[in-house]
Amino acid sequence: MPRIYMIRHGKAAAGWGADADPGLDGEGQAQSEAVAKEITERVGDAAPLPLVTSPLKRCRETSVPLARLWSAVPQVEAAVSEIPSPTEDLDERAAWLRRVMPGTWTDIAKDEVSGDVDFTGWRDSLVAQLQSISEDTVIFSHFIAINAAVGGATGDDRVVCFRPDNCSVTEFDVTDAGLKVVSLGREADTIVR
Numbered sequence: 001m002p003r004i005y006m007i008r009h010g011k012a013a014a015g016w017g018a019d020a021d022p023g024l025d026g027e028g029q030a031q032s033e034a035v036a037k038e039i040t041e042r043v044g045d046a047a048p049l050p051l052v053t054s055p056l057k058r059c060r061e062t063s064v065p066l067a068r069l070w071s072a073v074p075q076v077e078a079a080v081s082e083i084p085s086p087t088e089d090l091d092e093r094a095a096w097l098r099r100v101m102p103g104t105w106t107d108i109a110k111d112e113v114s115g116d117v118d119f120t121g122w123r124d125s126l127v128a129q130l131q132s133i134s135e136d137t138v139i140f141s142h143f144i145a146i147n148a149a150v151g152g153a154t155g156d157d158r159v160v161c162f163r164p165d166n167c168s169v170t171e172f173d174v175t176d177a178g179l180k181v182v183s184l185g186r187e188a189d190t191i192v193r
Contacts, residue, residue: 002174004130005042005049005138006146007035008164008185009058017094020085023057031167036065039138039169046136048072053140054081062167063140074140079129082142084122086115101144104157127152133174146170146185153179163187 010028013019024032040047048070053063055076063074085093096113108119126148130139143164150161153172164170168185 002133003136003182004133004172004174005039005136006130006149006170006172006185007039007062007138007140008143008146008166008168008170009054009056009062009140010035011166012058015094016085016097017090020088020090021057024061028058028062028166032062033065035062035167035169036069039066040069042169043136050135050137051075051140052077052080052137054078054142054145056081056142059140059142066138077129077139079126080139080141080145083119083144083148084117086113086117101160103159105148105151105159106157108159123148123152127179130172131174131179149179150181150184153181163189 010024010031012022012028013025014022043049051063051067051072051074053059053074053076055078060076067074086096087093092113096111100108100111105120105123108114126145130149144159146164147159147161149172150156150170151158154161162184164185165188170185171182173180173182
């Protein structure tokens with residue numbers, strides 16, 4: 001059965017309220033180097049595995065050390081990107097995310113700023129993409145996307161099921177019955193900046 005290693009990107013140089021697509025800061029780059037070594041040790045002789053990354057800069061930059069180590073080219077996949085933003089206004093976007101994170105996917109549709117974005121459809125599409133994976137794979141993704149996968153695997157409707165730290169690794173198995181959580185990544189307090 002395929003194993004998915006879903007890695008949250010390294011620490012970004014800016015938050016949701018400051019930059020629509022920030023890269024990594026120095027700490028994030030160091031975290032990326034460390035997780036490349038960690039994943040290589042975890043998978044052992046199975047390396048190299050296919051690499052998949054969100055199109056956002058912080059994930060693409062997080063994938064670089066492992067791609068370099070394995071002489072691989074990550075596939076860019078929009079389905080594992082961060083939750084879509086209902087607004088382009090950065091301050092409003094950060095306030096919206098802070099407001100919806102404590103709730104459920106059902107609640108998001110009722111939020112005044114959410115508009116016509118189909119957030120449940122986004123979550124279901126992400127889970128379907130993961131369930132279609134047919135071989136062990138490493139994915140570089142985002143806080144909410146990883147939570148959406150955990151919620152999809154466990155039937156939990158909360159937007160935030162746990163708080164994956166930067167460059168933590170959450171493992172899933174793809175089974176005939178669907179996605180199964182093997183282990184949650186290391187947790188940390190996450191503040192929407």
